[in-house]
Amino acid sequence: MKLYLADRVIIGDGEQVIDRAAVAVDDEGELVFVGTQEETRSKFPQADVIRYDGCTILPGLIDLHVHIGYWWNKPDVAQYNDGMIALLAANNLKEALSLGVTTIRDVAGPDGLCRTLKTARKKKYIVSPRLFDVNQGIIMTGGHGWPLKGGMREANGPWEVRTAIREQIKAGADWIKLMTSDRTATPEFTQEELDTAVDETHRLGKPCCVHASLQPAIQMAIDAGFDTIEHATFMTVKQAKQMAEKGLVWVPTMITFFQIADYCRKALEHAPKTESAVHEHLKEQGAFFMESEKAYRENFAKLMETGVKIATGTDIVLDGLPITPVADEIALMVELGMEPIKAIQAGTQNAAEVLGLGHRMGTLQAGYLADLLVVKGNPLDNITALQSVHEVFLEGVSVFASGTRGKETTPST
Ligand SMILES: [Zn+2]
Known part of the structure; x- marks a missing residue:
């Protein structure tokens, strides 16, 4: 179990935002809980905790x-x-x-x-x-x-x-x-x-x-x-x-x-x-x-x-x-x-x-796939924050982290 903490979570349903929020992801790549940092941490005291200070988590x-x-x-x-x-x-x-x-x-x-x-x-x-x-x-x-x-x-x-x-x-x-x-x-x-x-x-x-x-x-x-x-x-x-x-x-x-x-x-x-x-x-x-x-x-x-x-x-x-x-x-x-x-x-x-998958993805809630986008800043204040991608998860697996592509080097021969 992993807990990802951020300044806020945007649920993706056009309404809900949770401040000082966290998402809990199990080993199968599914969300098991979405709530405030306090609630989530007290529910899963043994879980690994990853902090994204200054960031927002939203659905991929x-x-x-x-x-x-x-x-x-x-x-x-x-x-x-x-x-x-x-x-x-x-x-x-x-x-x-x-x-x-x-x-x-x-x-x-x-x-x-x-x-x-x-x-x-x-x-x-x-x-x-x-x-x-x-x-x-x-x-x-x-x-x-x-x-x-x-x-x-x-x-x-x-x-x-x-x-x-x-x-x-x-x-x-x-x-x-x-x-x-x-x-x-x-x-x-x-x-x-x-x-x-x-x-x-x-x-x-x-x-x-x-x-x-x-x-x-x-x-x-x-x-x-x-x-x-x-x-x-x-x-x-x-x-x-x-x-x-x-x-x-x-x-x-x-x-x-x-x-x-x-x-x-x-x-x-x-x-x-x-x-x-x-x-x-x-x-x-x-x-x-x-x-x-x-x-x-x-x-x-x-x-x-x-x-x-x-x-x-x-x-x-x-x-x-x-x-x-x-x-x-x-x-x-x-x-x-x-x-x-x-x-x-x-x-x-x-x-x-x-895509007929509104019951599995597109919003962050328990039982849904952990497709997560972590961006720097708050897109609700400044929508271009969506372009500052910090990390991306597909079914709980990190598939992109900022800087990693830039660090890749291609030999010249
Ligand atoms: Zn076209």
Whole structure:
């Protein structure tokens, strides 16, 4: 038995905070008690005590929108054979732990990659957050993401959509993902195809998510009833209310839109004034991402107030950036009007419920898995404290401690 003491524990349910608190963790990696330091110490006088002065303990963060093996953005893309992609993914998983992320949902990647990662994790070849995945994303022929070789499965018409879904489940998918909007108002799948996808996925006992950024694809996705709607960048208040009524969850992934808009702004500043193909591409894409950023800024608070359940996802696709900045997505939610404790809930309890694991993780209470994030400072006073990761536990096992990665040295030969 171990007791971890901190200045406070944030339970993760959007309400409870215990000051001068402690959590008790047994040898199986489960929480047996959460309370004040006094209560906990008197209950378990024999336990080892570890103090985190000046720190806050909260549940490990959950990222519902990750592409863990996203290799298509690499400048030396030709080097990425299957082995290199697996190594990249393993490194990304390790990085996710260092950012306090203990559970991930991968929402489209190379065929079979996540199944391999899950096997490697079980064999203890890699240290990794808990992993859920969709295997490949399902798109119409030429739909969103089609150039991402191996990561997308093209399907057209209800029966082919059903076949594609069955293939993903055969490949070990826990979820199904469809993409149905790109950068224009033209929706990609028909309503019939979307309805069929939800029907087939639920019929086979799995949940489903959908990439829908623009109108009318967002409305079509809501009507079809996907369990989570990814992005929904230009969603209206009326649609958020519909989602709340239907119990559908919104995963806005704002951080990626803000990052790409920023990238485009900088790239445009430095792009040559001549009308090069790159410049044209950025102008085209940049306009979409800047409009997206504006929409989130203007609408997030209004959409939040409808009561639609919101959960965290990050969707990082720019090369060189941390793969799972859930803390940054939470900080953005706070910047746009959400209370810090509610934004933390979006990354803990809400996300755990999306995964059907609200009874095992996402909050800190007796009988739950000891996925713990220890941060320096108090994120309720300053949300960026979530980025000061001190230590991370996955089912009671320390999987990251601050400074350890920095101390690793790589021989030059
Ligand atoms: Zn994505």
